[in-house]
Amino acid sequence: MKLFPSFGLSFLITTTFLVLIFASCKKEDVINHDSSLKLGFSADSVIFDTVFTTIGSVTKHLMIYNKSGNKLNISNINLAGGTSSAYRINLDGEPGSSFSDIEINGNDSLYLFVRVTINPLDNNNPYVVEDELTFFTNGNEQHVKLIAWGQDAHYIVADTYSSVFPKYKIVADSLETVHWTNDRPYVIYGYAVVNSYGTLIIDEGARIYFHDGGGLWAYSDGLLQVKGTIENPVTFQGDRLESSYDELPGQWDRIWLMESTPGTDHLIENAVIKNGFIGLQTESFIHYANNRVILHNVIIKNMNGFGIFSSVYNIEATNTVLANCGGYCLAVTGGGYFNFKQSTIGNFWPYSARNNPSVYINNYLLDTLDNPVPYALNFTLANSIVxxxxxDEFETDLVGGADSLYFLSHSLVRSTRKMEDGVNFQDILRNKDPLYKDVSVNDYRLDTLSPAIDYGDPAVAVEVPYDILNNLRLNHPDAGAYQFMPGQEKK
Incomplete structure (x- = not known):
């Protein structure tokens, strides 16, 4: 009978046909859910570097890569700001703020278009308009930042990356002198660097805004000159413009000054430095700093780390206010020369417990074995308030092996230690509340009944005849940066 052989032949043909069908299904047609497979992108940030002077829009694109040989399913692509974002996205011709279940073949790519619309005349705009794209694939979450400039300003964007230093852009190169004027604000994204033998001069009234993590850095043998005036001070602060950020610490990193060009001094006068991590960090780096930082009429406030952090350096400060710091207002390490006259150091940090004094000075650094290496120290503070x-708002930590002197005179100091020896202390008014006007808003002017009134030494005041507000103080100098003025108005 032929029935059985005929059935067998049909079965064989059918089976072979099905095998061929399944064999023809390529590996890349099967979605791979392996969590080790991730997306690649043409950039980790999409930066719209157009500075708008009128309302405008710009479109850029982001390439999304599947560099594996396997098909992937992108579970979600989300624009974090959603429909309220300044950004709009379009994926392969389809607009939206969120996309789901997008398949991408192995060794293939997708185009994602991003459009931003900016009104630079809107004063409520932040200087940096940010959003973020989030991609979810095989349990992996990946992010791409979207960055645009929200107002008409000078934008300085880091373009150099290092494993040792933060990302930065050189703004004054070797043998170059650069002026920052007050025509438009400067917005720094990353670090702005003054290179060795370069000079940056910042003119009166200039406004310097730092994005999160940003800072200003004068590298070894570079020079910084900040030349504000009483009427037009220079301001350094974070780039968030909302009123809730006006006095909020920790919005940017620091101003970092190393040893300056030989024969020169860093200068900061008539300036406000606020709302960062460290207001001013000064340190010897490649060689010992024989130069100084000169501070005059400078307010450093609202730092969640230090007001001034110094390491083997020299500072001369007059009419300087250091206020509200989560760590120290002034930390001197590794010795150096420090001369503070007519200065106010007030610390009423409201955000957390503060275990450190306002002022800390030592005369050593630690070597690799944590052994102290002493350095010479000369620290004086006169006609001032701590x-x-x-x-305890004043602490010393000194070791032997180097000449180390400190002397405080005609000042108000809060401390549990005795300050009557005539060697390190002279005419110290201890633990007397200076009766500041209003520490909750950083108003460190003196109230009518302040014991600091008339407590200054005229011999010191003659070197700093005007206070931080340009009031004459010669006849009856007060302690601190502010001379009490009868009938003074609210700040």
């Missing part, structure tokens, strides 16, 4: 919410 007062805050802690019982």
């Amino acid at each position: 007062y805050g919410s802690n019982r």
